Amino acid sequence: xxxxxxxxxxxxxxxxxxxxxxxxxxxxxxxxxxxxxxxxxxxxxxxxxxxxxxxxxxxxxxxxxxxxxxxxxxxxxxxxxxxxxxxxxxxxxxxxxxxxxxxxxxxxxxxxxxxxxxxxxxxxxxxxxxxxxxxxxxxxxxxxxxxxxxxxxxxxxxxxxxxxxxxxxxxxxxxxxxxxxxxxxxxxxxxxxxxxxxxxxxxxxxxxxxxxxxxxxxxxxxxxxxxxxxxxxxxxxxxxxxxxxxxxxxxxxxxxxxxxxxxxxxxxxxxxxxxxxxxxxxxxxxxxxxxxxxxxxxxxxxxxxxxxxxxxxxxxxxxxxxxxxxxxxxxxxxxxxxxxxxxxxxxxxxxxxxxxxxxxxxxxxxxxxxxxxxxxxxxxxxxxxxxxxxxxxxxxxxxxxxxxxxxxxxxxxxxxxxxxxxxxxxxxxxxxxxxxxxxxxxxxxxxxxxxxxxxxxxxxxxxxxxxxxxxxxxxxxxxxxxxxxxxxxxxxxxxxxxxxxxxxxxxxxxxxxxxxxxxxxxxxxxxxxxxxxxxxxxxxxxxxxxxxxxxxxxxxxx
Numbered sequence: 001x002x003x004x005x006x007x008x009x010x011x012x013x014x015x016x017x018x019x020x021x022x023x024x025x026x027x028x029x030x031x032x033x034x035x036x037x038x039x040x041x042x043x044x045x046x047x048x049x050x051x052x053x054x055x056x057x058x059x060x061x062x063x064x065x066x067x068x069x070x071x072x073x074x075x076x077x078x079x080x081x082x083x084x085x086x087x088x089x090x091x092x093x094x095x096x097x098x099x100x101x102x103x104x105x106x107x108x109x110x111x112x113x114x115x116x117x118x119x120x121x122x123x124x125x126x127x128x129x130x131x132x133x134x135x136x137x138x139x140x141x142x143x144x145x146x147x148x149x150x151x152x153x154x155x156x157x158x159x160x161x162x163x164x165x166x167x168x169x170x171x172x173x174x175x176x177x178x179x180x181x182x183x184x185x186x187x188x189x190x191x192x193x194x195x196x197x198x199x200x201x202x203x204x205x206x207x208x209x210x211x212x213x214x215x216x217x218x219x220x221x222x223x224x225x226x227x228x229x230x231x232x233x234x235x236x237x238x239x240x241x242x243x244x245x246x247x248x249x250x251x252x253x254x255x256x257x258x259x260x261x262x263x264x265x266x267x268x269x270x271x272x273x274x275x276x277x278x279x280x281x282x283x284x285x286x287x288x289x290x291x292x293x294x295x296x297x298x299x300x301x302x303x304x305x306x307x308x309x310x311x312x313x314x315x316x317x318x319x320x321x322x323x324x325x326x327x328x329x330x331x332x333x334x335x336x337x338x339x340x341x342x343x344x345x346x347x348x349x350x351x352x353x354x355x356x357x358x359x360x361x362x363x364x365x366x367x368x369x370x371x372x373x374x375x376x377x378x379x380x381x382x383x384x385x386x387x388x389x390x391x392x393x394x395x396x397x398x399x400x401x402x403x404x405x406x407x408x409x410x411x412x413x414x415x416x417x418x419x420x421x422x423x424x425x426x427x428x429x430x431x432x433x434x435x436x437x438x439x440x441x442x443x444x445x446x447x448x449x450x451x452x453x454x455x456x457x458x459x460x461x462x463x464x465x466x467x468x469x470x471x472x473x474x475x476x477x478x479x480x481x482x483x484x485x486x487x488x489x490x491x492x493x494x495x496x497x498x499x500x501x502x503x504x505x506x507x508x509x510x511x512x513x514x515x516x517x518x519x520x521x522x523x524x525x526x527x528x529x530x531x532x533x534x535x536x537x538x539x540x541x542x543x544x545x546x547x548x549x550x551x552x553x554x555x556x557x558x
Contacts, residue, residue, distance in 0.1 A: 006252035009046035021433035044468035094194035141221030195251035205231030262315030269320030322361030336375035350534035
């Protein structure tokens with residue numbers, strides 16, 4: 001398997017609105033990011049993934065773009081963005097931008113033209129249909145609730161929006177539209193960016209005819225996702241995108257792909273296929289979903305997580321490449337979700353980081369993850385900002401849920417858990433802003449913040465820093481072969497990595513007990529060193545008694 005810089009990198013995701021506010025308006029901005037670049041350099045980050053900073057009316061926090069080649073005023077100017085790129089590159093940190101091209105904003109000039117008349121040249125840039133029996137063209141539901149169709153009075157037709165009604169879907173079957181997108185991508189690549197993270201990119205090809213889907217019992221609208229996830233022309237479009245834009249530059253690409261399988265990912269990321277470098281899959285962060293989906297809570301069974309991550313490690317081995325993540329702007333905080341955000345917050349945050357960073361693939365760190373930031377529990381729905389959360393709240397109450405049950409689901413799974421402002425210090429609003437933040441800071445900021453973490457050599461931050469350093473020094477962590485051991489153990493996740501005559505053993509106790517594990521027979525007599533552990537006095541013998549949420553990484557040389 002070829003070596004590439006993006007395989008050896010650690011990526012840090014910045015959600016600009018919540019990272020750092022430089023001018024006191026309560027919204028994070030580009031100058032705020034620039035002011036914190038030395039912090040990212042100290043952590044050891046190689047690549048920054050910047051969530052959208054393009055011009056947008058902000059119906060979905062920047063994922064509704066009205067101009068792909070301009071910067072949102074709240075975030076700053078194009079000159080600020082260019083300064084950010086220069087300052088990142090000066091610190092040898094690369095920048096990948098968020099590419100959102102399944103849909104645009106309804107305020108984009110293309111859509112403004114498209115809705116003017118049925119024969120407008122831009123009409124076919126979007127997906128318009130006549131109604132059926134006085135209703136929507138099909139029974140698909142939006143991913144944000146309600147119908148996926150919006151009626152437009154001006155021309156008397158409906159347009160498709162798989163997300164908010166202010167996010168009309170682009171029609172990728174139109175070659176002119178595709179060329180506009182490739183031209184825009186080339187414009188950014190020419191500015192010197194280092195790649196793209198592609199938002200729901202496997203939604204861009206829809207099944208011809210847009211057939212009805214089967215609704216779940218009691219639901220008015222059906223998912224429809226079988227007809228637009230990994231659609232019939234998706235590989236054709238990605239190959240064309242690669243040929244016309246990406247292949248001319250040395251960049252990294254990662255496609256966000258809900259519903260992708262390992263078999264499909266082999267096609268998307270296969271090195272000879274010229275599509276993408278890696279994908280974001282969602283299977284492992286759906287294992288605590290009940291039958292009713294994301295908001296239907298159920299506890300995680302560790303054996304399910306082991307089976308799933310192992311499946312992805314094995315299926316993509318020597319064919320494609322994995323992305324490694326627990327957190328991002330759409331997911332709750334992993335220490336609250338999979339760890340223990342109370343007594344063992346630091347221990348469990350370090351354990352989860354160890355599990356992920358020692359696997360084969362490119363690790364992604366989401367802002368605040370490296371200091372162990374937690375979920376938030378706002379007492380009133382008015383304190384939440386996320387469109388998906390607010391829509392769910394209304395639908396759940398209308399569907400007979402109690403407010404208590406609804407809020408418990410939001411506390412566990414709401415996207416605003418990841419979007420509360422970065423906690424820099426113990427001053428007002430966590431040092432994020434001198435003004436009133438666009439969303440409230442998590443009240444625990446006085447205890448959990450960057451300043452405190454930097455001053456504590458045993459903090460979550462310094463542990464992440466060491467994990468990232470180890471990755472740079474030990475090729476086995478990047479390229480070694482993964483193998484699961486203790487498959488059926490209910491509380492310990494254990495695996496090895498092998499490269500040449502080296503074996504890396506990773507042991508992670510997921511819970512608060514004291515399980516005992518025996519070293520694999522083939523390495524019991526080998527010499528080893530403790531690479532990292534989240535307890536100061538890592539004790540190793542043939543039988544290891546793990547402490548609550550303990551993680552150990554041992555390197556054996558034969």
